[in-house]
Amino acid sequence: MKPSSIKHAWAGAEKCQHCSIKESVLFADLTQDDFHLLHLPISEIDLKTDSVLYEQTDINNFVYTIRSGCIKLVHHLANGSYRIVGLLRQGDLAGIEALNGSAYLQQAVAMQDTSVCKIPVKNIHQLNHKSSHLCKQLMARWQKGQSQSDIWLTDFTTGNAKQRVAKLLLYLANYESEGFFYLPSRDDIGALLAITTETASRIIAEFRRTEILFNHRYTAKINEVRLKHIIYMIENDPPPSTK
Amino acid sequence: MKPSSIKHAWAGAEKCQHCSIKESVLFADLTQDDFHLLHLPISEIDLKTDSVLYEQTDINNFVYTIRSGCIKLVHHLANGSYRIVGLLRQGDLAGIEALNGSAYLQQAVAMQDTSVCKIPVKNIHQLNHKSSHLCKQLMARWQKGQSQSDIWLTDFTTGNAKQRVAKLLLYLANYESEGFFYLPSRDDIGALLAITTETASRIIAEFRRTEILFNHRYTAKINEVRLKHIIYMIENDPPPSTK
């Protein structure tokens, strides 16, 4: 649990109108008039790697827009183990549950240095009463979360371990335009894919040996073509069976 | 793909006001005035077991409220296999994706004889413009879907096969007050838990032999205490290790 710093806080949201990533965030299609309805302070927060944005079962009245970096949603189980059930990136909304006044469903932790905007739920509700622009955006976020969950369930928890790691690497690489992406710790890869740390390590190590993955610490790059080939080979390894 | 029948269809939604399960459905806290805003016909549909409500990637303009029975959300993969990523029951909403004008994320299939109401998306949007009552309910549905996904990811895809089957049975049993619940086919259990049909069958058979599960075809009952004990035993089988 590393420290976090609050960069700015201001009354209302006059700055949201000129936000550099405005197009991709919640307030994307609000009008000038809508912005005037925002009265409560929205603050910008910088999170260091591994710092906690909120805890599972916390009841706060804030949602968070991710400005940069990456947030992992961690679901802790009663027996002490945990599972990562989602990743949030620029433009995504963390803690939408708070809109219903309920507790957060997961713990939210920064996977890298991450910057977020902390938005009081009251602001959202005010906007919702006066204008329907926001509701549309909100529903789009819910849906995005839902299709992410689907990917998790279908890509990341089926097939053998090598296939899952391959799919995860492709998924991570596709989020970055530069070709370089953030390679999670072996523990996190395990929690993402429902495999053990050791299995994750073995496969990552093998990918490095076979030059499918290149990395220096947490900065990585893949050979996408060969990685896709791997997945294809595993699926079609057995003689032509349709299932 | 068995047949489905349309029972009733009526203009507007005058009957929704007197619906017997009104408290649990989408229109729960609408006012009299709100109901007058519903202009398009809402029809009630009966689905036989295994009939398809909608296909993955269909683009329709309807959402569906489940009145009774159970709908499985089936995510089909490119290689021909599939995964069940959710179950919907009385009061749940199927196909919320349609509200954003996008294609359905999964195929929806009746697991039992099921009755649903087919609601035009336009009705929802009209209500949303005039009143904010609905938006609240909609958000609650999204959230419910999300926490379901969490359960899937944490309970149904982790631990060994026996543990998963045990958790699934407890989950299913908790939805029925009478103690009897619908036991899915071995294929469906496999698709629910990311295990093979054979493994599912072996475990179900073992539970029957050890009298933890009693069933006649698809009607089943469990010994909840012994089932929970099983889960506990598996988790704590190894000597006191915290993880």
Added chain:
DNA sequence: CGGATCGTTGACAGGTATCAATGCTGGTGG
């Protein structure tokens, strides 16, 4: 009475968890 479908069971091989040891790296304090 077949025949189709689904469930059950067996044998076996391969994959993965588990336990344990070692290597590697960055940070800390002397």
Added chain:
DNA sequence: CCACCAGCATTGATACCTGTCAACGATCCG
């Protein structure tokens, strides 16, 4: 500046679990 330590990654050996392939049984239906 260097030695040491803590944390993470890697690797090995082994046992267990589960997927795979195959056969057989049960049930329903025409």
